[in-house]
Amino acid sequence: MTALLSPEIDTVGELTDRCDRCGAAAKLEVVLTSGGDLAFCGHHANRHRADIAKIASKIRIEDGFDWAGK
Incomplete structure (x- = not known):
């Protein structure tokens, strides 16, 4: 069984x-x-939140942005 690790935020x-x-x-x-890395606007970050969490080792969020994936 493989354990899923949460990305560092x-x-x-x-x-x-x-x-x-x-x-x-x-x-x-x-x-x-x-x-590598990817950048997303607020709309696309929230739209693809589930996929982002699956592929990320680290996530940087701009202060004041309310990401639905948190």
């Missing part, structure tokens, strides 16, 4: 990246367990 003051899906200001950045 940090809150940061401000993110400067753009959403990899639509180009809007990023509210959440994900470090992937397979390597």
Whole structure:
């Protein structure tokens, strides 16, 4: 049986990246367990919250953003 580990979640003051899906200001950045990273705007972060939690080793959330995946 494989145990699922929760990704490390940090809150940061401000993110400067753009959403990899639509180009809007990023509210959440994900470090992937397979390597690399992705950035999401608030809409896409909340829309894909279940998938993000499955593939992330670390998540950075902009201060003030209420992520549905927490």
